[in-house]
Amino acid sequence: EVQLVESGGVVVQPGGSLRLSCVASGFTFEDYPMHWVRQAPGRGPEWVSFITWDGDTTSYARSVKGRFTISRDNSQNSLYLQMNSLRIEDTAVYYCARNPPDYFVEGYYFDSWGQGTLVTVSS
Amino acid sequence: DIQLTQSPSFLSTSIGDRVTITCRASEDISSNLAWYQQRPGKAPKLLIYGAVTLQSGVPSRFSGTGSGTEFSLTISSLQPEDCATYYCQHLQGYPPIIFGGGTKVEIK
Numbered sequence: 001e002v003q004l005v006e007s008g009g010v011v012v013q014p015g016g017s018l019r020l021s022c023v024a025s026g027f028t029f030e031d032y033p034m035h036w037v038r039q040a041p042g043r044g045p046e047w048v049s050f051i052t053w054d055g056d057t058t059s060y061a062r063s064v065k066g067r068f069t070i071s072r073d074n075s076q077n078s079l080y081l082q083m084n085s086l087r088i089e090d091t092a093v094y095y096c097a098r099n100p101p102d103y104f105v106e107g108y109y110f111d112s113w114g115q116g117t118l119v120t121v122s123s
Numbered sequence: 124d125i126q127l128t129q130s131p132s133f134l135s136t137s138i139g140d141r142v143t144i145t146c147r148a149s150e151d152i153s154s155n156l157a158w159y160q161q162r163p164g165k166a167p168k169l170l171i172y173g174a175v176t177l178q179s180g181v182p183s184r185f186s187g188t189g190s191g192t193e194f195s196l197t198i199s200s201l202q203p204e205d206c207a208t209y210y211c212q213h214l215q216g217y218p219p220i221i222f223g224g225g226t227k228v229e230i231k
Contacts, residue, residue, distance in 0.1 A: 035220075044210055045159075045167060047220035059218040095166055107214030109157040111178065113166035 002026040002112045004096050009117030016086050016121070022079040022096030022114055030054075030074035033099040035110060036081045038092035038119075048094070049081065050108065053101070064090075086121045093118050125149050125216050127223035129209075135229045142198040144226045146211035151191050155214035158187055158196045162207045171196065172214065198228075206230050 008020040020036070036048040049070040050059045058070050069082040079096050094117050097110035126149040136142055146156065154174040159167040169178045171187035174194055184199040198205055211223040 044208075044225045045161075045212075045222050047218075047222070050217070050220075061219050106172070107155055108217045108220050109169065109172055109212060109214050110159075110167070111169050111172075113168070116166055 002098070004098065004112060004114035006094065006096050006114045006117040009094060009119045011120045011122060012086055013123055014086060014088055014121055018083045018086065018119060020081040020083065020094055020096075020117060020119070024077045024079070024096075024098075027098075029077040031101050033101070033103050034072065034079045035097045035099060035108075036068075036070060036079075037095045037097050037110065037113075038090075039095070039116075040089075040092040043092075045095075046092070050099070051079070083119070086119075088121050091119060091121045124219060125152060125213055125221055127211050127213060127221055129211060129223040129226050131226060132224065133227050133229070135231050136201055137231045138201055138203060140201045142201050142205075142228060144196045144209055144228075146189075146194040146196070146223050148192045148194070148213065152213055152215065154190045155216075156187075156189070156194050157212045157214055158185075159210045159212065160205075160207045161210065162204075167210065170209075201228075201230070203230060 003025045006022045035050050051070045067085045071080045096114045098112040128147045130145050156174045158171040161167040175187045186197050188195050208225045208227045213221045
C-alpha cells in the first residue's frame with residue numbers, strides 16, 4: 001500500500017523558517033517525481049513545488065519562488081520542503097503528492113497524497 | 124496561464140441522482156485534465172486522468188468526458204459517500220499546475 005506521511009508543521013512567526021518532511025513507503029520512491037501541494041483554510045488546492053525522481057529538476061509556484069526549496073533523499077525515501085521568509089498567506093495544510101513516473105507523456109498530476117501537515121504563520 | 128472554471132460551485136442533490144460537473148478551460152488543453160474528490164478533512168483523491176481514464180479502485184459510477192475546452196465529471200447514481208468537493212486540474216502547461224475552483228456536492 002502506498003503511504004506518504006508528512007511532518008514538521010507548526011505555528012511559526014512571519015519571517016520565520018520551517019522544514020517539512022514526507023516519508024514514503026509501499027512503492028519504489030526513487031522511480032517517482034514528487035510534489036508539494038498546499039491548501040489554505042476554506043480554499044482549493046494550490047500546487048507549490050515539483051522535483052524529478054533524481055532531484056535534478058525542480059520548479060516552484062510564483063508565490064513561493066525564492067523562498068521555498070524542495071529536495072529529496074532517495075536513500076531515506078524522503079521528500080523535503082525548506083520554507084524561509086514565511087508569510088501569513090503561507091498558512092495552509094501542506095501535502096506531499098506522488099506523480100506517475102512518465103510525466104513527459106502522462107503529464108503532471110497526483111496519484112497518491114499524504115494526510116497533510118498544518119503550517120500556521122502567525123504573530 | 125490557462126484558467127479552469129468549474130460549474131456549478133455548489134450542488135444540492137439526492138441519493139441516486141445523476142450528477143454532472145463541468146470544467147471549462149480558457150484555451151484548448153486536449154485531453155490533459157484530471158478530476159479529484161476531496162471529502163471533508165481529508166486529502167484529495169484522484170478519480171480520473173487524461174479526461175476519461177478511471178483511476179484504479181475508483182467506482183464505475185464515476186466517469187469523465189470531454190476534450191479541448193469543455194470537460195465533465197458525471198456520477199451516475201449519487202451515493203452518501205460522494206458528499207465531497209470535486210476539483211479539476213490541468214495536466215500540462217506546468218509550471219504552474221492549475222486547479223479549478225471546486226464544486227461542492229451536498230446531499231439533500
